[in-house]
Amino acid sequence: MSEEIRARIIAAAARVYAQYGFRGATTRLIATDAGVNEVTIFRTFGSKAHLLQDMLHTQVGASPVPILPRDAGDPHAELTRWCGTVLDYLRGHAHLVRKTIAEADERPQAACDACEGPNAASRSLVLYLEQLRDAGRIPDDADVDTSVSMFMSAMFGDALYRDIIPHAFPQPVEAAAERYVTTFLRAVGLRASNLPVRSRSGTRATSAGGRVAGARRRNR
Numbered sequence: 001m002s003e004e005i006r007a008r009i010i011a012a013a014a015r016v017y018a019q020y021g022f023r024g025a026t027t028r029l030i031a032t033d034a035g036v037n038e039v040t041i042f043r044t045f046g047s048k049a050h051l052l053q054d055m056l057h058t059q060v061g062a063s064p065v066p067i068l069p070r071d072a073g074d075p076h077a078e079l080t081r082w083c084g085t086v087l088d089y090l091r092g093h094a095h096l097v098r099k100t101i102a103e104a105d106e107r108p109q110a111a112c113d114a115c116e117g118p119n120a121a122s123r124s125l126v127l128y129l130e131q132l133r134d135a136g137r138i139p140d141d142a143d144v145d146t147s148v149s150m151f152m153s154a155m156f157g158d159a160l161y162r163d164i165i166p167h168a169f170p171q172p173v174e175a176a177a178e179r180y181v182t183t184f185l186r187a188v189g190l191r192a193s194n195l196p197v198r199s200r201s202g203t204r205a206t207s208a209g210g211r212v213a214g215a216r217r218r219n220r
Contacts, residue, residue, distance in 0.1 A: 009041060013055040018095035022103055022110070054111040059125060060094055064156045065089070065120045069130040075132060075190060076181060083155065083193070084177040089198060090159030098160055122152050139189045139194050151184045 012034035013100040017025040027048050038146060045051035066085040093114070100107070100114040125148050131175070132138045158169045158176055170176040 005034075005036060006044060009036060009044065009051070010058050010078070013051055014059050014096065017052055017055065017066045018099060021099045022107060024053065025052075052110070053113065056096065056100070056110060057116075059093060065117045065124075067121070067124045067215065070131075072128055072131045072135070072137070075128075075185060077136070077183070079128075079181045080178050082125075083181050086155055087159050087177060089117060090155060094160050103121075106214075118152065118156070122148060126152070132188075132190070137190060139159070142188045147184060147187045150187070154180055162218065 007028065013025065013030045016029050016033055019025075025048070027038050027041050030048075030051070031041055034041075041048075044056060066082050066089060068082050072078065073164070097114050102113045104111040126144060129138065129142070129144045129148070131144060133140060133144070150209060158180075162169050162173065170179045
């Protein structure tokens, strides 16, 4: 079996699985899409389950997982670039991830395989925050685990469901990464001096506006 035919079968399996899920992705449909005999699939992969497992591993590994630098420099800039790359990565795998999550009760391992890349990116983020904490740039008591969980969940939701419910996410789409990162860095307590001037001035303006409004209410 040539690598070209194997790759063709895996690509066909990805297309069929993304449309029909595990139960609907029959070997006959995959063989037809790949332009091969159904027997060829069983000779190569042994079973549909093994084929789809190989497909998920191949698809997840098709593009490199976004990893943050070992030495933190400019957190806002570095995290914004990283967040944008993670969002692109997730959007590129959205159809597969949706199907595996929908079938997680029946096939939990498949869901784990599909999320292997995002999990690696999440671990990279935790290590990055630990650098910032060791350097005294975020508080020692920062709730890193909860903040990372919320940040990753926001990116998952954006990448998987923006096309379905677009107004539930930051607009325009090009601004989403920067807005997620700014909010995330505030959540972990990054010093204001490390945030963009626009974000800091916006915070001051809001605080000042609140003080003025409060004074007006007291003077009534």
